[in-house]
Amino acid sequence: MPAARRPNRGPSAAAENRAALIAAAREVFADAGYNAPLSMVARAAGVGQGSLYRHFPDRISLALAVFEDSVADLEALAAEPSADLDDVLALITEQTIASTAFVTVVSTPSHPDPRVIVLRDRVARLLEGGLAEARDAGRVRADVTAEDLVLAVGMLASLLANLPAAERPETARRMWRLLRGGIEP
Amino acid sequence: MPAARRPNRGPSAAAENRAALIAAAREVFADAGYNAPLSMVARAAGVGQGSLYRHFPDRISLALAVFEDSVADLEALAAEPSADLDDVLALITEQTIASTAFVTVVSTPSHPDPRVIVLRDRVARLLEGGLAEARDAGRVRADVTAEDLVLAVGMLASLLANLPAAERPETARRMWRLLRGGIEP
DNA sequence: TAACAACCGGACAACAATGTCCGGTTGTTA
DNA sequence: TAACAACCGGACATTGTTGTCCGGTTGTTA
Numbered sequence: 001m002p003a004a005r006r007p008n009r010g011p012s013a014a015a016e017n018r019a020a021l022i023a024a025a026r027e028v029f030a031d032a033g034y035n036a037p038l039s040m041v042a043r044a045a046g047v048g049q050g051s052l053y054r055h056f057p058d059r060i061s062l063a064l065a066v067f068e069d070s071v072a073d074l075e076a077l078a079a080e081p082s083a084d085l086d087d088v089l090a091l092i093t094e095q096t097i098a099s100t101a102f103v104t105v106v107s108t109p110s111h112p113d114p115r116v117i118v119l120r121d122r123v124a125r126l127l128e129g130g131l132a133e134a135r136d137a138g139r140v141r142a143d144v145t146a147e148d149l150v151l152a153v154g155m156l157a158s159l160l161a162n163l164p165a166a167e168r169p170e171t172a173r174r175m176w177r178l179l180r181g182g183i184e185p
Numbered sequence: 186m187p188a189a190r191r192p193n194r195g196p197s198a199a200a201e202n203r204a205a206l207i208a209a210a211r212e213v214f215a216d217a218g219y220n221a222p223l224s225m226v227a228r229a230a231g232v233g234q235g236s237l238y239r240h241f242p243d244r245i246s247l248a249l250a251v252f253e254d255s256v257a258d259l260e261a262l263a264a265e266p267s268a269d270l271d272d273v274l275a276l277i278t279e280q281t282i283a284s285t286a287f288v289t290v291v292s293t294p295s296h297p298d299p300r301v302i303v304l305r306d307r308v309a310r311l312l313e314g315g316l317a318e319a320r321d322a323g324r325v326r327a328d329v330t331a332e333d334l335v336l337a338v339g340m341l342a343s344l345l346a347n348l349p350a351a352e353r354p355e356t357a358r359r360m361w362r363l364l365r366g367g368i369e370p
Numbered sequence: 371t372a373a374c375a376a377c378c379g380g381a382c383a384a385c386a387a388t389g390t391c392c393g394g395t396t397g398t399t400a
Numbered sequence: 401t402a403a404c405a406a407c408c409g410g411a412c413a414t415t416g417t418t419g420t421c422c423g424g425t426t427g428t429t430a
Contacts, residue, residue, distance in 0.1 A: 014377065037417055048379025053419060108347045144363075151344065151356060152363055158343035159336065162293045171336060178329075178337055181366035199407065222387055233409025238389060371430100378425070388415075395408070400401100 018055050020045040026066045030099035033161065034063065060113050063105060070095055070102045071122050078126040085130035085140065092123075092153055093176065097168045100161035107154020124150050144183055152179050203240050205230040211251045215284035218346065219248065245298050248290060255280050255287045256307050263311040270315030270325065277308075277338055278361065282353045285346035292339020309335050329368055337364050 024045035028036050038059060042052040056062035077083050077091055096103045105111065106120050128146040135142060156175055160168045209230035213221045223244060227237040241247035262268050262276055281288045290296065291305045313331040320327060341360055345353045 017378085038419090039417070042379090049381095049419075050379055050421080051377080052379095054377080057419090059418095104347075107344075109352065110347075110349055148359055148363065151360060155340050155344035155360060158347065159292075159340035162289075162295075162343065164295055167294065174333055175336060175340060178333065178366075178368060179363050181363075181368065183363060183366065202408085223389090224387070227409090234389075234411095235391080235409055236407080237409095239407080242389090244388095374427105374429080376426085376428100379423105381421090381423105383418100383420080385418080386416090388413105390413080391411090393409105393411105396406085397404105398406100399404080 017045070017047055017051055021047060021052055021055055021062065022065045025062050026069075026099070029063065029066060029101040034101035034104060038062070060105075060116065063101065064115055064119065067102045067106070067119060071119060074123065075126050078129055083130070085127070085134040088127060088130050089149070089153070089176075093156070093172055096153070096157045096160055097165075097172055100157045103153055103157035104161055107150055107157060120150065140183055149183075202230070202232050202236055206232060206237055206240055206247065207250045210247050211254075211284070214248065214251060214286040219286035219289060223247070245290070245296075245301065248286065249300055249304065252287045252291070252304060256304060259308065260311050263314055268315070270312070270319040273312065273315050274334070274338070274361075278341070278357050281338070281342045281345055282350075282357055285342045288338055288342035289346055292335055292342060305335065325368055334368075 021041065024047075025041045028041045028044055032040065038052060039049055041062070042049045045052070052062075056065065073095075074088060074091060078088050092103065105116060106123055108116075111117065124146045127149050131140060131144070131146050131149065134140040135144075156172060156179075159175065160172060163171055206226065209232075210226045213226045213229055217225065223237060224234060226247070227234045230237070237247075241250065258280075259273060259276060263273050277288065290301060291308055293301075296302065309331045312334050316325060316329070316331050316334065319325040320329075341357060341364075344360065345357060348356055
């Protein structure tokens with residue numbers, strides 16, 4: 001839904017425009033995939049292409065702004081004492097079902113942009129916390145690494161990316177059933 | 186490597202051109218991924234774009250010709266009495282490491298082209314044979330279906346598709362270690 | 371209120387990929 | 401050998417995306 005054409009409200013609206021672009025990008029990436037045309041994002045935000053490229057010089061810069069929230073949510077959950085590895089994996093799966101873009105980008109091991117690597121490290125680190133705990137409790141095999149989990153989550157994401165949204169929850173459930181067997185002792 | 190420019194050898198060379206296109210497409214799909222420009226295939230085959238589109242009206246038609254060999258190999262292996270499910274999964278993984286295009290296309294559940302569905306059914310059927318046998322022997326959980334395996338293989342393929350070729354064998358090994366845990370009883 | 375700096379947005383140029391078209395070539399048939 | 405049908409290949413029109421440019425607008429500052 002192209003947002004109503006936003007009148008030029010001068011420099012003071014810069015932050016507002018930026019926020020509208022991030023919100024629009026979140027929806028567009030979820031609907032049309034990570035490779036959706038950026039012009040579609042500009043249109044959805046009710047903003048000119050010029051403003052989009054001024055705020056975010058390329059696709060990955062825009063995507064990183066969108067993903068920031070996703071990682072923050074994960075980190076917040078991981079920080080809660082009551083949350084364990086399963087909870088974190090459940091949330092990341094839920095995020096993936098909603099939009100595969102985040103995990104797909106983050107789990108691509110050879111992404112050239114250093115900011116993506118930083119983001120992946122943050123995800124690996126928060127998984128590592130829950131993983132160590134679960135391993136100590138004997139709920140996870142000793143030889144499963146956080147890197148394994150990042151890969152597994154990314155693998156699931158790249159499968160879901162090719163699926164219509166309606167089939168994603170069921171497919172994710174079935175695949176986790178297989179993957180869990182290899183994670184548990 | 187652009188094959189040497191092929192002189193126009195008239196109608197009698199039609200079959201030869203077709204074969205050159207399939208061979209070139211196999212390499213291009215392996216090197217540059219399934220979405221590589223078709224003009225690159227024509228160039229690699231030493232053939233004009235016109236000839237490419239005359240033989241194969243669209244990408245999927247060309248891909249199906251390439252994949253035909255892959256499925257035939259799988260079916261031949263599955264037909265051997267000495268081969269079990271592991272052997273078939275090993276071969277399909279090997280094919281995936283070489284080129285992710287085949288499994289990626291075949292495992293996309295909602296592909297519009299009916300010929301893709303036929304191909305997927307062939308793969309599901311040959312897996313089902315080995316699966317039934319392995320289940321009877323108690324080497325596979327009772328509730329694992331051939332559809333699960335097709336999805337799992339496709340999931341792995343879509344992960345490998347984003348990886349440089351050098352990292353694929355190791356990643357495939359690690360992911361199968363997880364997946365195997367969910368397949369075995 | 372006058373001048374200005376920052377910002378806006380869409381037109382547009384540059385580029386890339388697809389698929390069509392057609393003049394030209396080849397082998398074949400009479 | 402003459403005429404023809406099939407096929408060849410690349411030029412090109414088309415379509416779609418990216419990223420830039422610039423005339424115009426806005427709020428601010430003096």
